Amino acid sequence: MINISLRVNGRNYELNIEGNERLIDVLRDRLGFKSVKEGCGSGDCGLCIVLMNGKPVHSCMVMGFQAREKEITTVEHLGDEDNLHPIQKAFTDVGAVQCGYCIPAAILVSKHILENHENPTQNDIRWFLRSVLCRCGSYLRFEKAIYEVSQQVR
Amino acid sequence: MSGEEEILRRFSAIEQAREFYIVGKKVARVDSLEAVLGKPIYTGDLVTGDYVFVRAVRSPYPHAKIKKINPEKALNMKEILGVLTHADIPGENDAGSLISDRPLLAVDKVRHYGEAVALVIGSSIESVDEALAKVEVEYHPLPVVTNPIDALKPDAPRVQERGNLITHFKIRKGDVEKGFEKADIIVENTYRTQFMDGMPLETEVAYAIPEENGRITCISSMQNPFDVYNKVVKILGLPAEKIRVIQAATGGGFGPKSDETPIDVAAYACLAALKTRKPVLSVFTREESVTVQCKRHAFIIENKTAATEDGKLVAWKSTLYEDTGAYISKGHLVIARATFHCTGPYEVPNVWADGYCVLTNNTMAGSTRGFGAPQAHFAAEVQMDILAKKLRMDPVELRAKNILIPGSLTATSQKIDDSGLEVCFRKAVEESAWHQRRREYEEFNKRSMYVKRGIGIALLYHGNTLGPEGEDFANVHTRIERDGTVIIQTGLTEYGTGAITSLAIVTAETLGISLKNIRVERPDTSAVTSAGPTVASRTTVIGGQAALDAAKQLRSRLAEVAAQVLEAKPEDLEFKDNRIYIRDSPERGLDFKHVVEKCYEAGVGLEVEGYYIAPATKWDPETGQGEPYNQYTFGALVSEVEVDILTGMVKVLKMTAVYDAGKVINPLGLLAVIEGGSIMGLGHALTEELIHENGIVVTPNLHTYLIPTTAETPLNIQSIAVESPGRIGVFGAKAMGEIPVVLPMASITNALAHAIGVHINETPLKPERILKAIQQNV
């Protein structure tokens, strides 16, 4: 057991975790942030992406003890039913959600793109989103959602 | 005419007039909110408290006798609660979906790599993992057959006790030999398509919870809760009411989740729950899932096609070999669909086709989005292009001379009664600026040395819904709560296509209320009756009819009550904008909710069962002649590609996708399905290949089985829906869920051929294969 403190979605946690727990295990099983999905556990699918100190990372490749003193954001922190984050709203409006399994990761990466590019080009968007597999093939919908939000902001 | 009949008549008039309020409008998916909020809706998210794990010990051999299973070392481990083999199955050891050829746990023989031999139950996943290796299974390896043509040889190893040939499906139309004699030109080619994986990103998962009263509730990820339910009841040998199966949100279906692995994972969990009386989680790892999940069948298709000098098709002969792996699953039906569609959407007077469904020691193939149609269309549409080239004809010109138009007879001599294909074809040619692009690319290719471009087309027809594949019915249970909320329950499931939203749209349309007043409940086998399988793109077409039936019944009940209050005739009432009012004096009306309240007060029941069954289809099994499907979806796909001829790397620049949806019920859903299906089809065409090496799956993960990312996605997919109403679908709707994956293999291959001057007859078009073709062609 190893003691760590970390901040998730605006709350501080002190935890005793096992050495073999990855960040995804800590988030899902210890803290109940189930929006984080595991599609492979080998760095391929990107469904486990969360923001760590503001940057998207694959939570299946970060060990729990490595997340000590880190600040983590998952989709649960973005908005709620009555107050959707603009990117969440855009995803619904453009019909980006098919089976929904990749959506939390796609939303976090989209948010990151929007926060780092005032006017993201198709290239920028595709470069970042390469890391998120969507088997339903909603990639063009994601692009549209990001584009729409960037237009609103301007 | 009774009041009710009159109301229904009126409503039919509205249907005819196509005055839709919600149908065809852009609306968000009913359940998309939960997904963007990251709500815990999938099976794995719903697990809490204390539970145990179960996993399968799987065969490392593709074909072997099992001589002994010794679980002792595993059982001696602490945290291990049990090891189950076939002998411990209380009911029947049968996990086949339609045909009972596949045991849940192998008995005396394993027939494919990864076949389950035993189950290990333990209180920690680490211990279960460790214990898997400690169950000692003694195998005696047997000779392996991994190719359907070899498997048909008389001395081939037998995969099951029966012969390796499962079905010989035939089409006999006219006289092909005469046709070939009359022909000016004949082309003959062999096509090969690879095994593929639907690869839903959520793997198989089930969570079984034993209850006080002895019932086991199983929450799971699947397309067909009733298939799973029926099998689990049988396997556990329990009375039907002792099992309850609930579908959680399902992270992708694509066919495999309607096939047999969802039965396996649920049965593992329920068996372990029965044994331990504890909640059990059963999850497949990615590698496990890719290994045992049903595949898209690999096909070898020999096509011989004859035409006159001016490009009229006169005869077509196809031989199709379908590798269904070690168990049949849906192989016997997939071969039928592939064979029915073997000529592509063209009128050919003389057709002879033989489709063989064959067992091998590869892993099992089964239902996968498209169900044999992508393979058949690949072979037919590339064949048409090769024929056009031989005739020195533009591919579009050759197709124009032969496509199915109203009055044409298909390969089964079914008469086509709508002009969907013509319209799609014309639109695709126009919208893609086919002729101009083709010239431009040819000019470009003359100037450019190492980068070449090309444009290609492919057309499809797709027999709708089950047809010969089973009883085509659906039921939908709809009720209105006292607060006016309309609740729809059905055994049909949502797994990403947005089809369930269509049921809500049809209901909202009929009752004149907004979508947000409608809730669709997740299927629960204890709450609804079987609605038939959620496969074959049936939900909108058939399920929509059942939803319409239910909504119409509710509409007439509401109308009766509203009419009394408004002192009007029920048939004069209009339902719109959450109001019920008199058509000719709209100011005289009532809130929908108010009428619901009145019904409750008056004791008028607002709970109904809607039902629909499609007319049975007929064809002659000896000749394949008849009407196997009630209606057809049509489509055309133009692809434009750029290829680097030094490396064989190809990029799809643009796709123009035109599909005849009959009637667009849910435009946003349709758009996502067309784009997504096109991208999935692009993966099938370019990168996806499930490789068996002597029966062993060697690409069991996402870095070896390569699905499209944004980097492979075309810069632009232009999706166009045309509406040529079908005979049976709700409001004329046609099946669309599977359709967009059918054409990319053919369309991209044809575009590539335009760029490099040679047609490649084998998928996937990996850079290496393309480079070889280029080098051989110079």
Next chain:
Amino acid sequence: MTILGLVKLPKIRPIIPQTAEEAVTNIHERTRAAYLAGGTYVVPMLKSRNLQLESLVDISGLDELRYIKKNGEIIRVGALTTHAELISYEATSDIPAFRRFKEKYTSPIAMNLATVGGSVALSQASEDLIPILLTLNANVTILTRGGRETVNLCNYLEKKETYGKFLIEEIYFKLPKAPALCEFEKISLSISRIPLAGVAVNLETEGGKVKECRIAVNFCNGFKPGRVAAVEQKLKGIKITEDVIDEVSQLLKEHINPAGDFLASAWYRKEASAALLKKMLNRMFGFQMEKGE
């Protein structure tokens, strides 16, 4: 305790050193131990059971090894600098090779974890930085129990196995004299971090002729990257023409010995590496071949 990954990692003991020296001591004290930097290789390998370890020495928190700085013409990169930090460093971000490295990265989000030291430690065909750093004639500083040592990356690749357990501290290289002639090209499919082929080039010209030249490929021998001496020798002292380009790309094909796998055969990797070299040189020297317009 409740668990819900698809499969859990096997039990493992984390060790968190405070300094580089302590890390080296830690690794020597343990059997079956490895460093954990970005984790993008180690963690998936543990999960897939392709790697069995008892301890992980977590160096990811050693901020002393996380820097990138410029001393005159020398760029010094601490081993824990991430790929993302490397590509956004001003002094190098305009070098075409690094731009391409970024553009062609198969899973860009992984750049936020993957470290330069991790790449050098792995030195496999998946690591695009290796051919690039080889053409930059980079040096590697490693720390062993015996002390600090600096070796040329080329020698390091050859002798890596003989150093015992070491910690990579720093990679440094000189800025190229002609940044525009420092290029990299790669092709890959989908999310596979194993590419089909990759080639890096760094040239200096004088009076129209090649003065200095280094060429390296992702797949030189099996899955190992390396420089291709035959091509370098051929190019030195001559003027680059289209014929020369054809000739050296042919030569490259003959002097590499790549591995085949399910993505591509050895034959294809040779062809594709040669093609990439040809395209790159043509582009660098302004021979129009791509679009012909």
